[in-house]
Amino acid sequence: MGLERCWYKRSRWLCLLRPLELLFRSLAARRRQRYREGALKSWTAPVPVIVVGNISVGGTGKSPLVIWLVEYLRQQGYKPGVISRGYRASPPTTPYFVTSGSTATEAGDEPLMIVRRTAVPLVISPDRVAAAKLLLEQSGCDLIISDDGLQHYALNRTLEIAVIDGARGFGNRRCLPEGPLREPVRRLDEVDLVVVNGALPETVVDAGHVEKSFLMTLQPGKLVSLSSGSAVIADQWRGSRQVNAVAAIGNPGRFGKTLETLGFTPQLRRFPDHHHYSESDLSFEQQLPLIMTEKDAVKCDHIKLENGWYLQVDAAMEERFSATLDRLLSRWQPAAQSAE
Structure with a gap:
């Protein structure tokens, strides 16, 4: 908690961690480049995949947005399913199908909360591809929502939604461990939608993402x-x-x-x-x-x-968010053949 406070207060001593931050950024960029080049394999699901994630550590409001997406997409005729890492979960097996009778120890608090609220089929596993395959095999879903996983490039995605805490923004705008970011702010250039939980921070405006940014309250x-x-x-x-x-x-x-x-x-x-x-x-x-x-x-x-x-x-979303989401999903075309 102490380090987190320093990130958002922009404490000057954090610059001492700059060499570690540069190393972290270099390793993260190299890993992503290997996926782009095909050196590391990625898998494409036969259904649309919406990744809801963030570029910073800590809570930003992803779970309320996932719940909103489940309920909205059902209204549009989809049968959504959810996959999640299951942070701090200790399931008996992995991947693990979460039910309303699961415990928070087995399932993780956020996945269990989502299931109890929506009754959506949900699978947890650190391996998102394994979770997605089990979900498709056993649930009959026709759309997958990945709760977190923006940096899990082994799973290809149809849409990326980045969620930002409007109150806290990006802190000192540095990557781990000097700052709270998993990836640099410029990563937002590549996502399809930016959802801001609360007031729109100046950092989003400065980055030029206003047109694809949507307010969530x-x-x-x-x-x-x-x-x-x-x-x-x-x-x-x-x-x-x-x-x-x-x-x-x-x-x-x-x-x-x-x-x-x-x-x-x-x-x-x-x-x-x-x-x-x-x-x-x-x-x-x-x-x-x-x-x-x-x-x-x-x-x-x-x-x-x-x-x-x-x-x-x-979660309450701007009306234009629904229309934009519908338009982006309408562009989805099934892959001719999913990589194994």
Whole structure:
């Protein structure tokens, strides 16, 4: 967490890491070039593949966008499926088909959250190609959404969508470990769509990506009880407006601000992204209602929380995003033969 704060505060001492950053960029560029030249093999699926990723480490809002895509594409007549790395997951086998009965330990928090929200067929594996093949074999899907994987070049893609945290932008605009970027900002020149979670940062404007950039806002939905499954909108909340809160996401402060806009006064306890909770993590001196993110909630199946709630958050996209997505997908043509 300390290094992450330095990235976004643009601490001067980070320049000491410049030799490592240059090495990282060189190795990443060389690896991608080997895929382009065919020295490393890539696989083309017989269905469209939409990669939703980012060029920075940490959360940017990919999962809400994946959920939006699943629901929207279903409305357009597609049968989407999702693949994911399953970060910090420990499945019994790989690739692994995630179900609503899976645990967060087996499936990873984000894949499990997506499945429980949408019931979409979803497979996790560090090998995206293996995940895609199993998904196609067992689900009958006709479109694949890859949750993350922008840098996983072994899987060819029909469309690339890069998601940016509009509040934090690109930090000091340097690559790892000097900065938060997995690839230089110029990588955005090559993606098909740029989705900005929140206000459009000047860094996107400066890079000349405005025409293909679209605003995504995360709109708070219902508060859902962890014990009963009952739901209530914030305006109808009858409990104390002073609440305990936890967040183990890429930008916990965003969650705290969301609760404040809903009229709550949260005592927010922050944890690292993907943190697995213990009972002591959720124990507060004041016995107040406890509110967490939906991503946190799937990691609390083993903890009894009588007054625990999670806040659903829904992505809202610009209208022109749907039209652009439809137009780009209409260009897809099946490959004559997929490489094995």
